[in-house]
Amino acid sequence: MSKLHIRVCASWLLCFFLGAIVQSAPLSNDPAEITDFYALFNNPDAHLTLTDGPETTYFIEEHGYPAERHYVQTEDGYIISLFRIPYSHNLKNQDEKRPIAFIQHGLFGSSDGWPVLGPNDGLPFLLSDAGYDVWMGNARGTRYSRNHTTLSTKHPNFWRFSWHEIGYYDIAAAIDYTLSTENGKGQEGIHYVGHSQGTTVMFVLMSSRPEYNKKIKTAHMLAPVAFMDHMDDFMVNTLSPYLGFSNAYSTVFCSQEFLPHNDFVLALMYSVCLPGSIVSSFCSSSDETTVELGRTNTTASSLTFGLSPAGVSTDQILHYMQEHQSGHFRQFDFGTKKNLKMYGTETPHDYPTELITTEMHLWYSDNDEMSAVEDVLRVAATLPNKVMHHMEDPLWDHMDFQYNWEVRQLINDPIIAIMNEYEAK
Numbered sequence: 336m337s338k339l340h341i342r343v344c345a346s347w348l349l350c351f352f353l354g355a356i357v358q359s360a361p362l363s364n365d366p367a368e369i370t371d372f373y374a375l376f377n378n379p380d381a382h383l384t385l386t387d388g389p390e391t392t393y394f395i396e397e398h399g400y401p402a403e404r405h406y407v408q409t410e411d412g413y414i415i416s417l418f419r420i421p422y423s424h425n426l427k428n429q430d431e432k433r434p435i436a437f438i439q440h441g442l443f444g445s446s447d448g449w450p451v452l453g454p455n456d457g458l459p460f461l462l463s464d465a466g467y468d469v470w471m472g473n474a475r476g477t478r479y480s481r482n483h484t485t486l487s488t489k490h491p492n493f494w495r496f497s498w499h500e501i502g503y504y505d506i507a508a509a510i511d512y513t514l515s516t517e518n519g520k521g522q523e524g525i526h527y528v529g530h531s532q533g534t535t536v537m538f539v540l541m542s543s544r545p546e547y548n549k550k551i552k553t554a555h556m557l558a559p560v561a562f563m564d565h566m567d568d569f570m571v572n573t574l575s576p577y578l579g580f581s582n583a584y585s586t587v588f589c590s591q592e593f594l595p596h597n598d599f600v601l602a603l604m605y606s607v608c609l610p611g612s613i614v615s616s617f618c619s620s621s622d623e624t625t626v627e628l629g630r631t632n633t634t635a636s637s638l639t640f641g642l643s644p645a646g647v648s649t650d651q652i653l654h655y656m657q658e659h660q661s662g663h664f665r666q667f668d669f670g671t672k673k674n675l676k677m678y679g680t681e682t683p684h685d686y687p688t689e690l691i692t693t694e695m696h697l698w699y700s701d702n703d704e705m706s707a708v709e710d711v712l713r714v715a716a717t718l719p720n721k722v723m724h725h726m727e728d729p730l731w732d733h734m735d736f737q738y739n740w741e742v743r744q745l746i747n748d749p750i751i752a753i754m755n756e757y758e759a760k
Contacts, residue, residue: 391418391471391479394450399424400463407512408484409475409504416479417509418446420459420469421518433468434552434758435513435522439506441531441558442498442655445478445645446471448530448737456743458528458750465751467526468518472509474501474536476592477646494591497654497667498532502539510550524550526754530736531705532651534559538664538714541691551693552757555750557736558706559697561688561714563655564662565707571659578653579660581670585653593649630730631738664688664714688717696753698736698746700726705733724749 395402395418403419422429438458440448449471454460462469473479475496486493513519529537534556540547541554566572578585650667657668666683668674678684695718699711715721726745728735736746 391446391450394447395420395459398450398454398460400454400460404479405512406482407508409508411500411504412484412486413475413480413504414482414484415475415505415509416446416473417512418471418473418479420463422468423463423466425464426466428466431466432522433466433518434754435470435519435525436462436467436754437470437472437509437513437525437527439472439527439529439533439536440474440477440645441529441533442651443645443647444530446473447645452738452742456747458747461743461747461751462754465755467754468513470509470513470525472506472533473645474498474505474532476648479645480505481646488592491591494648495650496648497650498535499539499543499654499666501532501651502536503543506536506540507544507547510547514550524552526552526757527554528557528750529555530557531560531733533557535561538688538691539686541693542686542688545690545692548690548692553694553696553753555696555698555753557698557746558703558733559699559711559714560655560706561658561664561686562662562710563658563664563707564660565709566659566705567707568704571656575656575659579656581668585656588649589653591649593647593652630735630740688714689719691718692720694757695721696724696750697721698724698726700728700731700735702730703733 390404392402392404400420401422401424403421405417405419407415407417409415422431422433438446438449440446449459450457452458454464459469459471476494481488483493488494510525513525514522519525527537537554537556538559538561541551563571578588654667658664661668663683663685665685666678668683669677671681674681674683697711697715699706699708701708715723726735728745731739736742739745
């Protein structure tokens with residue numbers, strides 16, 4: 336989960352607000368009193384030219400690193416995209432065996448969120464220069480994973496998935512694919528890094544398909560989200576009493592794309608959010624206090640926001656709302672009748688996280704509205720092989736795990752050190 340969806344609404348409301356101003360201008364018969372709104376808004380410095388948002392390969396290649404895009408078919412017919420930095424152009428290690436590191440984005444995001452920090456701070460580049468074969472995933476429904484063997488995105492069945500299917504099918508397929516490449520063959524497993532929903536899907540996979548535990552060397556869960564009943568997000572608290580159950584509200588909301596996703600919308604959002612835009616302040620993923628304190632790389636977060644939402648099913652949101660209301664970490668609640676058909680019980684099955692034997696590193700903080708400390712400790716208590724990493728900074732929030740100015744020193748370098756220690760064994 337992230338605060339970016341709130342900023343999406345804010346940006347669209349800005350557009351509606353400007354239109355409302357023009358349409359509601361007071362009429363007057365006195366030409367001297369008539370405001371020339373055309374002249375007012377026809378300020379050449381305020382014009383926005385629509386620019387197509389770049390793809391992940393652009394953010395990688397602009398720094399001289401090699402970039403690849405791979406297409407992977409899941410067991411249930413979705414075709415997802417993975418982006419790869421196969422080797423470091425600084426190390427020139429393309430002929431060496433390189434351990435694999437896989438990075439997964441959060442809700443509303445995509446692989447774009449990782450390389451925008453640049454080579455000095457961005458985790459993909461740091462991993463590449465540390466000698467890793469770096470892969471970045473994209474969940475089904477995102478801008479890079481909108482294909483299916485039989486379904487069109489215009490068909491409602493395309494959007495009948497939550498983060499359960501992303502974990503159970505997408506992440507499994509991605510792991511298997513990376514290990515099937517020439518560099519991956521013969522390797523025992525990969526290192527995994529996920530943020531927010533990227534942690535949820537890993538909990539799902541490792542508990543639902545425990546055979547995949549042997550394919551993960553270390554897993555790094557940034558702002559882990561499993562149990563959610565202590566989450567203190569305003570939007571979740573407001574909507575989950577209505578959408579967190581199988582009822583008329585959730586039926587109307589379910590199984591469709593959340594917010595429009597097309598070339599025009601992406602071009603508009605990217606152009607609005609470019610650094611230097613007159614309204615770019617609406618695109619910050621952090622609150623005003625965070626910006627004032629200089630805690631966040633606002634250039635990187637604005638670029639990413641301009642490419643968000645990257646594509647998400649409303650069922651993913653509903654599933655999180657259900658978690659918030661039920662106090663359980665469990666599969667999607669379809670309602671009693673369909674639950675009996677799907678699960679053989681009136682309520683969904685809880686995820687057996689006690690079956691996760693992978694070395695799980697949980698990175699969490701006190702100021703994270705989306706991932707409350709109590710909820711992190713609750714899932715941690717079920718994990719037989721975990722290492723806890725509590726952020727000492729009392730202001731560290733949900734998006735700091737990606738965009739804080741000190742993310743390299745406090746998150747990325749320590750993660751790489753843990754991976755290197757594993758490889759050294």
